[in-house]
Amino acid sequence: MSLRIQCPSCDRQFKVSEDLKGRTVECGACEHRFKLDDEVVVQKRDKFYPGEQAKKGLERYGSAPSAADASAPVKFQVADYNQTSDVANVTPMSPQEWFSTMMGGCILVSSILIGIWGAQPGGLLQDMEVLRRAVLAGFMVFVAVFLIAYGCGHRRKKGLMLGLPLATAAISLALFMPVHRTLPEDGNYDPEKEKKEAVVDPTELRKSNDKVKELIRFATVERAIAAHKDDPGDPADYVSVIWVPVMEERYKFQILRYLQRKTASHDRPGFYPRGDGAIFVIDGPKITIAEVVKLAQRFGRVVEVYHDIRVVEVVFEDERMGNTSETTLTDLTNIQHPAFYDRNRRELKHIDLERVKGAVRRLSTVEPTRFRVEISRLMLDLLDEEDDAELREVICKALQTWAGEDGEADAVVAMVARRMQKREERLPRSMMEFLVQRKSPEAVAILEPRWVAKPIDWEPLMVGIGPAAEDAMLRHLNGDERGLQQSAIRILKRIGTERCLGPLKALGDNVDDETKLLLKEVIESIERNP
Numbered sequence: 001m002s003l004r005i006q007c008p009s010c011d012r013q014f015k016v017s018e019d020l021k022g023r024t025v026e027c028g029a030c031e032h033r034f035k036l037d038d039e040v041v042v043q044k045r046d047k048f049y050p051g052e053q054a055k056k057g058l059e060r061y062g063s064a065p066s067a068a069d070a071s072a073p074v075k076f077q078v079a080d081y082n083q084t085s086d087v088a089n090v091t092p093m094s095p096q097e098w099f100s101t102m103m104g105g106c107i108l109v110s111s112i113l114i115g116i117w118g119a120q121p122g123g124l125l126q127d128m129e130v131l132r133r134a135v136l137a138g139f140m141v142f143v144a145v146f147l148i149a150y151g152c153g154h155r156r157k158k159g160l161m162l163g164l165p166l167a168t169a170a171i172s173l174a175l176f177m178p179v180h181r182t183l184p185e186d187g188n189y190d191p192e193k194e195k196k197e198a199v200v201d202p203t204e205l206r207k208s209n210d211k212v213k214e215l216i217r218f219a220t221v222e223r224a225i226a227a228h229k230d231d232p233g234d235p236a237d238y239v240s241v242i243w244v245p246v247m248e249e250r251y252k253f254q255i256l257r258y259l260q261r262k263t264a265s266h267d268r269p270g271f272y273p274r275g276d277g278a279i280f281v282i283d284g285p286k287i288t289i290a291e292v293v294k295l296a297q298r299f300g301r302v303v304e305v306y307h308d309i310r311v312v313e314v315v316f317e318d319e320r321m322g323n324t325s326e327t328t329l330t331d332l333t334n335i336q337h338p339a340f341y342d343r344n345r346r347e348l349k350h351i352d353l354e355r356v357k358g359a360v361r362r363l364s365t366v367e368p369t370r371f372r373v374e375i376s377r378l379m380l381d382l383l384d385e386e387d388d389a390e391l392r393e394v395i396c397k398a399l400q401t402w403a404g405e406d407g408e409a410d411a412v413v414a415m416v417a418r419r420m421q422k423r424e425e426r427l428p429r430s431m432m433e434f435l436v437q438r439k440s441p442e443a444v445a446i447l448e449p450r451w452v453a454k455p456i457d458w459e460p461l462m463v464g465i466g467p468a469a470e471d472a473m474l475r476h477l478n479g480d481e482r483g484l485q486q487s488a489i490r491i492l493k494r495i496g497t498e499r500c501l502g503p504l505k506a507l508g509d510n511v512d513d514e515t516k517l518l519l520k521e522v523i524e525s526i527e528r529n530p
Contacts, residue, residue, distance in 0.1 A: 004042040008034055013042060093151070101151030101159065107144035108166035111137055115173030130175060137174035141167045209309050216243050216279050216311065220272055224283045238284060240292045240310045244300060245277040247316040254321070255280065255299055258351035261386075262295055263287060277316070298351050321350070333362065341370040348378040356382065357391055364398035376402045380412045389428065392416070396430035400437055410435070414442045421446060436464040444469050452476070455487035463494045470495060474503050478510075486515060493522040501526055 002015045009032035016025065026033045034040060115137060118125035125133055145163060152159025221241055228235035252271050259269045263285040270281035292312050293302050299321060300314035331339040332347065347359035363375060379402065383395045396413065403409035413434055420427055427450065435443040443465050451458035462469050473488040492500055504523055508516060
């Protein structure tokens, strides 16, 4: 038989054999030793069954009525459960709703912070009118309220009630915070004066000649004019001034080289810093003021021309100088880049010829898929205006790809070639190749003198002209120079028709044996292929 005992130290209960009664035992939980007597034996509790009253106080607990007495009264209150709870009130918010609610709250807080610190002197909202601030704050509040309403879909009323004070604060700050103005140098802000300046008459902006002379220190220009007192005409016609009130000095060398090139001057124009800008004094070439305006328009916007003192006032524009960064350099050189054609098109308008040459070389290697008309016209203008031999060479090479079929390019290239021929300048080979490729009617007249001087070098191009060069070759059959005569015979072999057989056969008795063999070969070739 077993006994249930309880350790007097840790109150743990154990079952042990009744044989141990009166002996000392050790607790298995806390290792406390104690004597097993009646004090540590757990006494059995009285048992009772339903309907029995074993202890006092049980009468306060009810018991279920029996089937025989279902109407017996009870002494306790029956629980009443509320079954009208809404599931939405106990459903947790989704991550999207949490994010939307938090974003709406952050926007409201941000609008309040912007309204407080942005309205301070030097802040983001300085000089911004109240109406504009209210529109900005209203937009932010609208977005925030929309996000909160979406996030608090199940508790929309509570969410809007929490966001309403913040929204009210943001709108109030936009309406009532003071507007700080950027003060002029004298420290006084006059709104009426600002309105008057906004509608000032443009004619009032024109400075007098005396004022311009004072600003640019005209004494320097007067000394340049005095140096031409012995030249024919008015000495002032030999000196022109381009005045740029604001300009970074780093651009001066590009502009100086450009002005010297365009005016065909032996001496570089003078450069004199004036405040934040400078004046460029073109001294020597007798050019009109209209030509000076045209020169200035390449690097700035002409705002005023003072004809009496030959001064052109220009607002310098950085974008016309086409500053290159790492990004724009990629645009210029990467054929696959969407901005390749547009960037190089702009480079063609640059005043630096080296950058123009680079753009032309790049364009000559690609197909004319974009801006063909504009780019070809820019190239033709450069060909007509610039006298740089290398630039003409690369332009004519590019035009072989870019020129349209309307004949405009043919006419301009032929005109430039005739002008160069008249000046006895060297014609670029690419120019002659372009005229031959386009079958220009003037190709023979322009190419013939070159071929006469160097038959071997220009023979392939004369062949390229085709039957149109036949008359020119027949004129040189009876010449005294053997090399030129043989070149004409070889060319006729490629382009000759039946009408040249008579002159070729008549030549047979007046040439050496080598030429006779060549003649025989040419005549047989023409007769086989009339």
